[in-house]
Amino acid sequence: MRQHVNPLSKNFNEIEKIPSLIEMFGDNKFNLHLDIGCAAGEFLFDLALDNTSWNYLGIEIREKLVKTAKLKVRDREIKNLYFVFGSANNILTDVQNKFIMKNVKSISFNFPDPWFKKRHYKRRVIQSEFINTLSNSLQRGSLIFIKTDVKDLYDYMDSIISSNLNFKVIDLRGFNYSQSFNPNKLKTAREKYVIINQLEIFERIYIKT
Numbered sequence: 001m002r003q004h005v006n007p008l009s010k011n012f013n014e015i016e017k018i019p020s021l022i023e024m025f026g027d028n029k030f031n032l033h034l035d036i037g038c039a040a041g042e043f044l045f046d047l048a049l050d051n052t053s054w055n056y057l058g059i060e061i062r063e064k065l066v067k068t069a070k071l072k073v074r075d076r077e078i079k080n081l082y083f084v085f086g087s088a089n090n091i092l093t094d095v096q097n098k099f100i101m102k103n104v105k106s107i108s109f110n111f112p113d114p115w116f117k118k119r120h121y122k123r124r125v126i127q128s129e130f131i132n133t134l135s136n137s138l139q140r141g142s143l144i145f146i147k148t149d150v151k152d153l154y155d156y157m158d159s160i161i162s163s164n165l166n167f168k169v170i171d172l173r174g175f176n177y178s179q180s181f182n183p184n185k186l187k188t189a190r191e192k193y194v195i196i197n198q199l200e201i202f203e204r205i206y207i208k209t
């Protein structure tokens, strides 16, 4: 399977409309977490089973992975998990999907594609315009989690988010995970690989003020 998909390709201009919260989840009053670039969704399946009083939404640009994940959700009758196919940038900046931003409590960007060449930086998922859109539509107190093993990508994402004055860095040492979308600090697929290979992890949490 192709690992890297160019999110700026015209193929992703046509976007999937995200169904209403009632259509997606068994209980639409639960806190909602959004995971961007969720791949096959293993992390979200683990979270949804571990933490049944939150709803989880994953957005992934590789269609086959999303199709398989959706079938798995249906077969296992999981009511607090939903997957959407497409480029997160296009999906979340579209006015018809704005309601998601109003309802999410937190968003994670776990090990996004690094796009190492400078001329490809524009393909990285975190971009100023995208962060401005999030900052305009997220509720105060919403959290953004970033995590990567690529220092250059971390610096790039951090400088973009930190330059938006609506987001403040939260001290990781004092952060209380028990109230978060991931109370048991479950690991993503990439994170497990990174830990086994003893690579460094760079992470930060921001709060919308």
Ligand SMILES: C[S@@+](CC[C@H](N)C(=O)[O-])C[C@H]1O[C@@H](n2cnc3c(N)ncnc32)[C@H](O)[C@@H]1O
Residues within 6 Å of the ligand: 003, 005, 007, 036, 037, 038, 039, 040, 059, 060, 061, 062, 086, 087, 088, 089, 109, 110, 111, 112, 113, 125, 188, 189, 190, 191
């Ligand atoms: C390196 S993988 C990390 C997967 C997972 N988050 C983890 O930590 O194991 C990055 C994922 O982001 C997806 N992706 C890249 N750009 C995207 C975009 N603009 N919108 C949605 N998904 C994207 C890729 O297809 C890939 O599955």
